[in-house]
Amino acid sequence: MxxxxxxxxxxxxxxxxxxxxxxxxxxxxxxxxxxxxxxxxxxxxxxxxxxxxxxxxxxxxxxxxxxxxxxxxxxxxxxxxxxxxxxxxxxxxxxxxxxxxxxxxxxxxxxxxxxxxxxxxxxxxxxxxxxxxxxxxxxxxRPEVALTPREHDVLALVAEGLTNDQISQRLYLSKPTVKSHLAHIYGKLDVSSRTAALARARDLGLLR
Missing domain, CATH: 3.40.50.2300 (Response regulator)
Incomplete structure (x- = not known):
């Protein structure tokens, strides 16, 4: 059984x-x-x-x-x-x-x-x-950059112009967790800023 x-x-x-x-x-x-x-x-x-x-x-x-x-x-x-x-x-x-x-x-x-x-x-x-x-x-x-669903959520809110504090409140995450997700996103996209991350993500079609 x-x-x-x-x-x-x-x-x-x-x-x-x-x-x-x-x-x-x-x-x-x-x-x-x-x-x-x-x-x-x-x-x-x-x-x-x-x-x-x-x-x-x-x-x-x-x-x-x-x-x-x-x-x-x-x-x-x-x-x-x-x-x-x-x-x-x-x-x-x-x-x-x-x-x-x-x-x-x-x-x-x-x-x-x-x-x-x-x-x-x-x-x-x-x-x-x-x-x-x-x-x-x-x-x-065809290897591609892969973000987790939560990283996608964070990135989408960054694209909306939300701050880390606002993202934390919206997703019910701690501020350190939001920062950690952003660090992972930057690493996967090989960038060092929010603006560069958004530009790279759009180039790759990662932003829905």
């Missing part, structure tokens, strides 16, 4: 996933949570012997799905993490994979594909949606 924890901040999505998985005899839903932090806490408790966590990427304020994935996968006896999301951009894909996700599927995948993905993840196999696999192949052929 594959024991699955569902982590998604939308109740309707959780209900839909539960309905899909409960129709498969080899899968048992051991719980569902609406916050990334709660998913990490449930795995840390290990009360349910979780085998696979289905993880959304965006949870609003607080820990992101990628951050939760990284925290979950740090455990020696970590369950597999299968990312189920609506987002298929390069930044999200890379951050999830680098965080240790065993798979990356879009939420509009057919039920049979979702079930197979959980089974593959539980068996230690990697599963990627076709569009995601294609993106990764293209990226290997």
């Amino acid at each position: 594959i024991r699955v924890l569902i982590a998604d901040d939308h109740p309707i999505v959780r209900t839909g996933l539960r309905a899909v998985f409960e129709g498969e005899p080899s899968i048992e839903i051991v719980g569902e949570v609406g916050r990334a932090e709660d998913a990490v806490a449930r795995v840390d408790a290990q009360a349910d012997g979780i085998d696979v966590v289905t993880m959304d990427l965006r949870f609003g304020a607080g820990m992101s799905g990628a951050e939760a994935t990284r925290a979950v996968r740090r455990r020696e006896d970590a369950p597999a993490v299968l990312v189920l999301t609506n987002y298929d951009n390069d930044v999200d894909i890379l951050e999830a994979i680098e965080a240790g996700a065993s798979g990356y599927l879009l939420k509009d995948a057919p039920p049979a594909d979702l079930i197979s993905a959980v089974q593959d993840a539980a068996a230690g196999r990697t599963v990627l949606a076709p569009v995601v696999a294609n993106r990764l192949q293209e990226r290997r052929r």
